[in-house]
Amino acid sequence: MQQPHTWLTALALTTTLALGGCANNQQLGTGVGAVAGGLVGDAVLGGTIGTLGGAAAGAVIGNQIGKNQDQK
Numbered sequence: 001m002q003q004p005h006t007w008l009t010a011l012a013l014t015t016t017l018a019l020g021g022c023a024n025n026q027q028l029g030t031g032v033g034a035v036a037g038g039l040v041g042d043a044v045l046g047g048t049i050g051t052l053g054g055a056a057a058g059a060v061i062g063n064q065i066g067k068n069q070d071q072k
Helices: 005-021 025-044 047-071
Strands: none
Touching: 005 025, 025 047
16 A cells, blocks of 8 residues: 555646646646645645645645746
């Protein structure tokens, strides 16, 4: 059986590569932030709630960073 972090890492890399073709930095930032936040939330809090909470927070932060990059 694979470790949870192994498949989460694989999912994160796959999602990041898939989002590479997004139209702007805001969309890319949202996706990458959600994946990174989910990984951090799972590592820090563990469980589904930690993963989903981290993904939501990461998506919001990534969205704002990408939005700022698009405005430059």
